[in-house]
Amino acid sequence: MNDLILRAARGEKTERTPVWLMRQAGRILPEYRAVRSSVSGFVELCQTPELAAEVTIQPVDLLGVDAAIIFSDILVIPEAMGLPYEMVEKRGPFFPNTIQSEADLQKIRVADVQSDLGYVLEAIKLTKKELNGRVPLIGFAGAPFTIFCYMIEGQGSKTFSKAKKMFYTNPEFSHQLLQMITDSTIAYLKAQIQAGADMIQIFDSWAGILSPEQYSAFAMPYINQICDAITEVPKTVFAKGAYFAREAIGRSNCNTVGLDWNMDVAESRMLTNGKVLQGNLDPCALYGSNADVEKATKVMLDKFGPDKHIANLGHGVYPDIDPEKVKVFINTVKEYSEKMR
Ligand code: CP3
Numbered sequence: 001m002n003d004l005i006l007r008a009a010r011g012e013k014t015e016r017t018p019v020w021l022m023r024q025a026g027r028i029l030p031e032y033r034a035v036r037s038s039v040s041g042f043v044e045l046c047q048t049p050e051l052a053a054e055v056t057i058q059p060v061d062l063l064g065v066d067a068a069i070i071f072s073d074i075l076v077i078p079e080a081m082g083l084p085y086e087m088v089e090k091r092g093p094f095f096p097n098t099i100q101s102e103a104d105l106q107k108i109r110v111a112d113v114q115s116d117l118g119y120v121l122e123a124i125k126l127t128k129k130e131l132n133g134r135v136p137l138i139g140f141a142g143a144p145f146t147i148f149c150y151m152i153e154g155q156g157s158k159t160f161s162k163a164k165k166m167f168y169t170n171p172e173f174s175h176q177l178l179q180m181i182t183d184s185t186i187a188y189l190k191a192q193i194q195a196g197a198d199m200i201q202i203f204d205s206w207a208g209i210l211s212p213e214q215y216s217a218f219a220m221p222y223i224n225q226i227c228d229a230i231t232e233v234p235k236t237v238f239a240k241g242a243y244f245a246r247e248a249i250g251r252s253n254c255n256t257v258g259l260d261w262n263m264d265v266a267e268s269r270m271l272t273n274g275k276v277l278q279g280n281l282d283p284c285a286l287y288g289s290n291a292d293v294e295k296a297t298k299v300m301l302d303k304f305g306p307d308k309h310i311a312n313l314g315h316g317v318y319p320d321i322d323p324e325k326v327k328v329f330i331n332t333v334k335e336y337s338e339k340m341r
Helices: 004-009 030-036 043-045 050-064 076-081 101-106 119-131 144-153 161-169 171-194 212-229 242-250 266-273 283-287 290-302 323-339
Strands: 086-088 091-093 137-142 201-203 235-239 256-258 275-279 309-313
Touching: 004 201, 030 050, 043 050, 043 086, 050 119, 050 323, 076 144, 076 171, 086 161, 101 212, 119 137, 119 171, 137 144, 137 171, 137 266, 144 161, 144 171, 144 201, 161 212, 171 201, 171 212, 201 212, 212 235, 212 242, 235 242, 235 283, 242 256, 242 266, 266 275, 266 290, 275 283, 275 290, 275 323, 283 290, 283 323, 290 309, 290 323, 309 323
Parallel strands: 137 201, 201 235, 235 256, 256 275, 275 309
Antiparallel strands: 086 091
16 A cells, blocks of 8 residues: 555655665564564574564554565575574674685585575565555565675674685685675575565675775675666665765666765765665664754755655664654654655
8 A cells, every 4th residue: 555665766756755764673662572582582583484574564563664674684694505693692693603715615505595594485475464565565685795794704893804804815715605695695585576575675784894996896796686686676775884886886776775874965866876865864863852853854854855765764773762763753754755845
């Protein structure tokens, strides 16, 4: 019924600006924490389709967003390729095994989506049934470079210097692994679409640590492969921190370019070849008072203008944000963007 975000992603004029939040399904909601504490942890929650569907729909009911995003993680791809992960409370992901050498490449495989990731596909089917057309469902995957980072380092890092080191010391090996990730990701996204995902987003969360030269050699070609292969639904590329890559992403086959809060909107419009833009309120703006959030949201909307915009934060919502502030953000987008037309 509400297909605003799909029409906006195709570049059509809409009655108002659609809005959703990256990481909307998760720890900001007490209702999410309740479901999560009913199982052993994050990984089990992802792997239980009924519960994954339930927490996917929570923000649609509780916050009023214009899209759901399937509850899962970008790290299911390394797992499906043969590197299981754990989610360590307060610390984040941890992979007991990592990829360090060409010998390690022999131990992993291109994901067999139906058998290795069937639980995500099942969750998508259930979610679509339960959403019953209320809002579109976004599927997603990590960009190959960001997934490469976790497969090499095995956990989060401020610099991902071990992953970057591979680009300098063993480019051929790096390309081999990046290609395996890309092949897995294309098959995975196509299966998500077949299961019911109405649009997809590629998260390149660590893009900003690469030099422009490395981004064009090791990141962009694989994003292009994915965007060229997915022709069924609108595609968003969010490359956090990669302000230097906006022009290249604008030339790619994606529909929407995600902006973080450091990226200037007017400059991004000039660089991105008429594409739809998504973003880009500073997630920390939601720590302000209701009046502050409303004001900051209006300033953001004025910068983007009424067309070719999907409202969002400039990165995922932080876990300690008050859901009431998120509602102020969402309601301000809905009311103010209608008046802008
Ligand atoms: O609401 C949604 O956006 C859907 C679900 C979703 C999750 N992770 C659930 C999650 C999505 C789209 C992601 C993407 C993701 N995962 C990214 C890209 C987006 C970004 O933030 O840059 C990255 C880098 C990851 C890897 C990851 N997953 C990390 C580093 C962590 C730990 C730190 C953190 O942010 O929580 C996770 C855990 C994770 N993924 C949680 C959730 C709800 C929290 C786990 C919990 O409930 O304990």
